[in-house]
Amino acid sequence: MSRATFASATWLVAEREMNVLVRTKGFWIGFLVTVLGLFAIAVLPSVFGGDKPVVAAVGSEAVKVLSGKDVEVREVPDLASAERLVRADEVEAAIVPDTTGESAIGVRVVALDESPSDVVGQLVAAPPVDLLDPSAVSPGVRTLVILVFALFFLLFGMGGAAIAQSTVTEKQTRIVEILVSTVPIRALLAGKILGHVLLTMGQVVVLALAAPIALRLGGQSELLAVVAPALGWFVPFLCLGFVLLAAMWAVAGALVSRQEDLGSTMGLAMLLVMGPYFGVQFFSDNQTVMTVLSYVPFSAAVAMPVRMFTGDARVWEALLSMGILAVTVVVIVLGASRVYTGSLLRTGGKVGLAEAWSRAE
Known part of the structure; x- marks a missing residue:
């Protein structure tokens, strides 16, 4: 059987990954719950909290x-x-x-x-207040929007675990040995990442289009003008961040041969998802910490869009952060490709990073 070219092999694997995932009930249930949750967050406050005493x-x-x-x-x-x-x-x-x-x-x-x-x-009588730099949104709405951004980052970041699970399943069932006889190992990794990135981009775009509708239904049209530019930054940042995390998840799956052992290699990937989530939640009012987080590649995907929403960052800062993130994506994917190549066909137990790196072709 002849081996496909790298590009065609990558797309073949990507199609396979997408077809397998969209045929599962869990994928659609999770996405439907996310969309309904978005509408609930936007609409319910006006339904239950809008009556005057x-x-x-x-x-x-x-x-x-x-x-x-x-x-x-x-x-x-x-x-x-x-x-x-x-x-x-x-x-x-x-x-x-x-x-x-x-x-x-x-x-x-x-x-x-x-x-x-x-x-x-x-x-209670209170003196008039003159604001020198009035905020476009109330503190409560600001907190809610930051929570939504961080939560979506968490949901999609943890969704990358499907890459690790599919990789270790292929190793455990020996299907991977058949796959690598027809497609290059690096194309297998690229295809997995591409397939999941395309699905993630599709979901993010749907949510970004649904957000304005939800805000209008919730009677918060004035908030739309503030949130829309931030969404424009959030989509590309989240997609780049997902590529970064997807490479980490793929390596986590390639280093073990059984589903039971997957937990021992998922720690770093989970930390890189949970860390930015909690960091943005806890330090959203600390401009110094948020500035640092917005330039750290693994947290920039959520921290910089949040800073653009709050008005604490300028366009050139967002572009610089995105450039750093893009360069890091290339470096991490290349490194992950080497580790993935050196560990994918190794069975019988957990493979160390140093061993996988040295055994790569």
Whole structure:
């Protein structure tokens, strides 16, 4: 049987990897859950958290105090009527005249069994605030968007474990010996990475297109103008980062001969996924740490898009980070190719990195 050219062999393996993966229920269930989760994050806050508290008001002074507040006001004639509405749970609280002289604003709050913080908080007098550099999004939304970016990086990064599992399965069943008789070993690695990268790119593009729809459905169209540029950076960064991680996952699978031993070689790849995830989560408010993370190749895929979203990085910084990441991808893939070649046909136990490197052709 003649050996295929490197390019045709790579594409042949890539097609095989994609066909095998898209035929599994787990792939579609996982992707569907991810899409539904995206819509849930965008839509549910407006469904469950968008109602204004209903407050009863007794007298003109109470109505005046509530003027301009983010509450729904129901005027009632007297204190007894207000208390009935509170006890019937028709209003969250009632604002009534203060007859004791204790209140600085001339009214008191009547509630059932606990202080209504969302109402009381709006009654506290505060001076006007002039912001020199106002943020386009609230701190809560900022935290949520960073969480989504980090979570997608985690999901797709850990998804690369499928490469390790398919590699060790082929070794354990001896299928790899048939494959390498028709395709070069390096083409086998390139095809696996290419197949999974194309699937990942497809999923990321779908999510990037779905995000604006989800934001509009959630009534957060103003956030779209801020998130859209960050998504434009997130897609290429994530795809490059996935290539980097895919090479690590492939090596993890090639170094062992049984599924039971795979856990002993997956540690580094898992660390390179979990580390950036937690790093961005814990240090998103620390500009110094985030700047460092945005130039470290394994964390740049998520840290730099986050900095572009928060407005802490300029375009030239993103381009520089992407260049460093691209160069690192080439170096790591070449190194992984050598280790993969030296370990793929070795059976009988775990192969050390030094041994795999020295045995490579």
